[in-house]
Amino acid sequence: xxxxxxxxxxxxxxxxxxxxxxxxxxxxxxxxxxxxxxxxxxxxxxxxxxxxxxxxxxxxxxxxxxxxxxxxxxxxxxxxxxxxxxxxxxxxxxxxxxxxxxxxxxxxxxxxxxxxxxxxxxxxxxxxxxxxxxxxxxxxxxxxxxxxxxxxxxxxxxxxxxxxxxxxxxxxxxxxxxxxxxxxxxxxxxxxxxxxxxxxxxxxxxxxxxxxxxxxxxxxxxxxxxxxxxxxxxxxxxxxxxxxxxxxxxxxxxxxxxxxxxxxxxxxxxxxxxxxxxxxxxxxxxxxxxxxxxxxxxxxxxxxxxxxxxxxxxxxxxxxxxxxxxxxx
Amino acid sequence: xxxxxxxxxxxxxxxxxxxxxxxxxxxxxxxxxxxxxxxxxxxxxxxxxxxxxxxxxxxxxxxxxxxxxxxxxxxxxxxxxxxxxxxxxxxxxxxxxxxxxxxxxxxxxxxxxxxxxxxxxxxxxxxxxxxxxxxxxxxxxxxxxxxxxxxxxxxxxxxxxxxxxxxxxxxxxxxxxxxxxxxxxxxxxxxxxxxxxxxxxxxxxxxxxxxxxxxxxxxxxxxxxxxxxxxxxxxxxxxxxxxxxxxxxxxxxxxxxxxxxxxxxxxxxxxxxxxxxxxxxxxxxxxxxxxxxxxxxxxxxxxxxxxxxxxxxxxxxxxxxxxxxxxxxxxxxxxxxxxxxxxxxxxxxxxxxxxxxxxxxxxxxxxxxxxxxxxxxxxxxxxxxxxxxxxxxxxxxxxxxxxxxxxxxxxxxxxxxxxxxxxxxxxxxxxxxxxxxx
Numbered sequence: 001x002x003x004x005x006x007x008x009x010x011x012x013x014x015x016x017x018x019x020x021x022x023x024x025x026x027x028x029x030x031x032x033x034x035x036x037x038x039x040x041x042x043x044x045x046x047x048x049x050x051x052x053x054x055x056x057x058x059x060x061x062x063x064x065x066x067x068x069x070x071x072x073x074x075x076x077x078x079x080x081x082x083x084x085x086x087x088x089x090x091x092x093x094x095x096x097x098x099x100x101x102x103x104x105x106x107x108x109x110x111x112x113x114x115x116x117x118x119x120x121x122x123x124x125x126x127x128x129x130x131x132x133x134x135x136x137x138x139x140x141x142x143x144x145x146x147x148x149x150x151x152x153x154x155x156x157x158x159x160x161x162x163x164x165x166x167x168x169x170x171x172x173x174x175x176x177x178x179x180x181x182x183x184x185x186x187x188x189x190x191x192x193x194x195x196x197x198x199x200x201x202x203x204x205x206x207x208x209x210x211x212x213x214x215x216x217x218x219x220x221x222x223x224x225x226x227x228x229x230x231x232x233x234x235x236x237x238x239x240x241x242x243x244x245x246x247x248x249x250x251x252x253x254x255x256x257x258x259x260x261x262x263x264x265x266x267x268x269x270x271x272x273x274x275x276x277x278x279x280x281x282x283x284x285x286x287x288x289x290x291x292x293x294x295x296x297x298x299x300x301x302x303x304x305x306x307x308x309x310x311x312x313x314x315x316x317x318x319x320x321x322x323x324x325x326x327x328x329x
Numbered sequence: 330x331x332x333x334x335x336x337x338x339x340x341x342x343x344x345x346x347x348x349x350x351x352x353x354x355x356x357x358x359x360x361x362x363x364x365x366x367x368x369x370x371x372x373x374x375x376x377x378x379x380x381x382x383x384x385x386x387x388x389x390x391x392x393x394x395x396x397x398x399x400x401x402x403x404x405x406x407x408x409x410x411x412x413x414x415x416x417x418x419x420x421x422x423x424x425x426x427x428x429x430x431x432x433x434x435x436x437x438x439x440x441x442x443x444x445x446x447x448x449x450x451x452x453x454x455x456x457x458x459x460x461x462x463x464x465x466x467x468x469x470x471x472x473x474x475x476x477x478x479x480x481x482x483x484x485x486x487x488x489x490x491x492x493x494x495x496x497x498x499x500x501x502x503x504x505x506x507x508x509x510x511x512x513x514x515x516x517x518x519x520x521x522x523x524x525x526x527x528x529x530x531x532x533x534x535x536x537x538x539x540x541x542x543x544x545x546x547x548x549x550x551x552x553x554x555x556x557x558x559x560x561x562x563x564x565x566x567x568x569x570x571x572x573x574x575x576x577x578x579x580x581x582x583x584x585x586x587x588x589x590x591x592x593x594x595x596x597x598x599x600x601x602x603x604x605x606x607x608x609x610x611x612x613x614x615x616x617x618x619x620x621x622x623x624x625x626x627x628x629x630x631x632x633x634x635x636x637x638x639x640x641x642x643x644x645x646x647x648x649x650x651x652x653x654x655x656x657x658x659x660x661x662x663x664x665x666x667x668x669x670x671x672x673x674x675x676x677x678x679x680x681x682x683x684x685x686x687x688x689x690x691x692x693x694x695x696x697x698x699x700x701x702x703x704x705x706x707x708x709x710x711x712x713x714x715x716x717x718x719x720x721x722x723x724x725x726x727x728x729x730x731x732x733x734x735x736x737x738x739x740x741x742x743x744x745x746x747x748x749x750x751x752x753x754x755x756x757x758x759x760x761x762x763x764x765x766x767x
Contacts, residue, residue, distance in 0.1 A: 123711060123712050123713050124709075124710050124711040124712050124713040125709075125710050125711070125713065126710075126711070166386075167367065167371065187386060188386065189386065189387060190387070190596070190598070192597050192609070192612055194612060194613050195612075231597055231598060231609060231612075233613070234610065234613070238715040238717075239715060283713065284713065285709060285713060285714060285715035285716070285717065286715070287606070287609050287610050287717055288715075288717070288718075289610070291606070291610060291717070291718060292610040292611065295606050295607050295610055295718075295721060296607050296610075296611070298725070299603050299604060299606075299607045299721075299725075300623065300624075302603055302725050302728060302729075303603065303624075303627040303657065303728075304627060306627065306656070306657070306728055306729070306731075306732040307626075307627040307630055307631050307657075309732050309736060310631050310634070310635075310653060310732060310735060310736065310739075311630060311631065311634045313736045313739050313740065314634050314635055314638045314639070314649075314739060315634065315638060317638075317739050317740060317742075318638035318639060318744065
């Protein structure tokens with residue numbers, strides 16, 4: 001191709017590139033302006049609280065906890081971290097102030113809970129907590145209660161070192177696996193156990209007591225909750241064992257009253273039936289403290305050796321090439 | 330195969346992969362889409378509803394990225410993947426442009442281009458929804474702007490890319506050095522050194538030659554040329570303008586998540602870096618200033634020496650710096666490899682390394698040590714075995730492989746400064762090379 005044609009094509013191509021650059025620049029300015037307009041009305045929100053409330057839109061501060069969409073949300077409005085003793089107090093004093101005593105007494109007669117099975121499925125750092133709960137129902141009594149709608153609320157208080165991914169739960173919600181789900185507490189997905197706090201998962205499952213009352217075996221709810229492990233503290237043995245406690249189970253029913261529907265919350269306790277396969281324990285590999293010194297020394301020696309190799313090679317070959325260039329010129 | 334056909338075929342491949350990715354996400358347990366893409370999309374939908382993208386935890390990027398992906402919520406969730414894949418193709422186009430400007434023969438151009446377009450790592454990264462191709466495209470565009478003498482444009486895009494991703498800050502000194510007054514005059518198109526065949530270096534003497542003691546003052550004052558000052562001022566102004574704008578919009582959340590997090594990041598979780606196990610074993614106590622400085626020293630030293638030795642050969646300097654930067658970083662994830670993959674085609678025409686067997690041994694060693702690391706990583710993360718020590722040794726072997734490959738590339742590279750020295754008449758107004766540029 002003759003040089004004049006080459007230079008013509010190159011000039012044309014350069015004009016095209018300038019044009020592309022101008023278009024990209026204009027689009028960039030447009031996008032920044034667009035984003036500026038959108039952001040001028042954004043809602044200020046603490047990251048931790050907002051990301052822990054998947055799907056929650058309830059902004060009211062005066063609604064009793066048992067009326068809120070997520071009954072444990074108000075716990076984290078009051079407390080900074082999850083402690084078993086504080087949570088027990090919260091359940092006793094704030095979740096059950098008492099307005100549905102008659103219904104609750106009747107529901108207690110009607111429903112008997114037995115936790116059937118609980119196990120961790122999978123290996124490694126990402127597993128599923130599979131739980132199965134069975135309720136025995138006295139069908140002749142259930143029809144007499146003015147129940148409009150019920151939902152089972154399962155609260156998993158996760159120990160240190162285990163967390164649920166709120167975005168993964170949102171994906172499951174979109175697929176209809178749960179009716180509702182939220183994570184509260186420490187939702188930082190990246191910190192090791194040492195620098196993190198506990199979290200809690202609240203899962204809602206739809207329950208139609210009238211449908212299930214026709215079944216002799218009663219009502220069974222199965223939940224498969226994806227969980228992940230944080231890097232545990234260092235251990236001499238190289239493994240850390242984390243025990244998952246039993247969940248707290250509630251039934252919240254909407255009852256028909258004269259002027260409006262009312263929500264009633266019932267805490268379901270097991271009948272003393274033992275879990276079929278014992279407590280759930282997650283065995284996690286952990287760093288070994290005895291490795292610390294050797295690892296630090298070898299790490300830095302490796303870094304130094306690599307550095308020296310690259311530095312010496314660069315200096316040698318660039319000087320060689322410089323001398324060659326000087327000789328040629 | 331000509332460049333147009335290569336690009337068309339690559340575009341088709343990427344479209345098919347994006348479609349396949351959507352199918353896999355909907356029908357299989359393991360998703361094709363990168364987790365990061367879900368983070369970007371969530372942040373973009375927050376922006377679309379007038380909220381801060383930083384309400385999405387683990388979103389640690391400039392808000393610009395969320396703005397770019399707003400159409401994910403309006404048009405289609407795959408919009409971002411198409412945008413990243415288009416950037417990927419743009420990188421290919423820019424590679425071809427740079428090599429053409431340096432008069433590399435068409436067949437070599439095509440081979441070099443294929444190294445980018447048909448690298449499985451490259452075409453999967455954009456189609457899986459990773460945003461690195463945008464950064465790569467910007468960096469190559471900066472090189473093109475410099476080659477065409479467009480300092481202001483180069484400065485604008487450089488300020489923007491540093492705001493977007495931070496790591497390109499390592500290119501600041503080589504760019505300043507390459508704007509050598511002996512080679513680069515502001516307002517005029519510089520003379521590029523052309524490809525003259527493998528094994529033959531160009532005739533120009535590198536401008537980083539040490540001046541004599543009488544000329545040191547002259548050398549120091551001549552460092553502050555119009556081009557250099559303008560580049561520094563404009564790129565700095567652009568960086569601070571974007572940073573200031575987003576600080577105004579999103580306050581400390583933006584500053585912490587998009588900037589400070591990356592500058593102070595120490596991740597104890599397993600990754601390719603040799604430092605991960607050391608960080609995990611010492612995570613319970615804060616690292617002292619001395620410890621931080623010691624771990625930063627290898628990185629600093631390598632960058633400094635590479636800049637001093639190779640700055641004038643700008644594409645090669647960028648490549649070597651990026652490989653070293655990634656290898657010595659405290660955290661290494663697979664997406665960082667794209668940062669130097671996009672620069673590799675720019676240096677291949679100047680390499681004397683034969684594929685048989687030096688080239689092949691480099692490729693096999695690099696991939697082999699990576700696969701070795703991934704095997705131990707799988708046993709740790711998905712099988713729950715305590716293989717921390719083995720994994721850490723694998724990361725040291727990976728560093729050794731990176732060092733070996735970089736040494737080999739330096740050894741076989743034909744040093745070729747990007748710009749030729751300009752010849753001036755006695756009046757200093759009559760330049761013999763090039764024409765006026767914007």
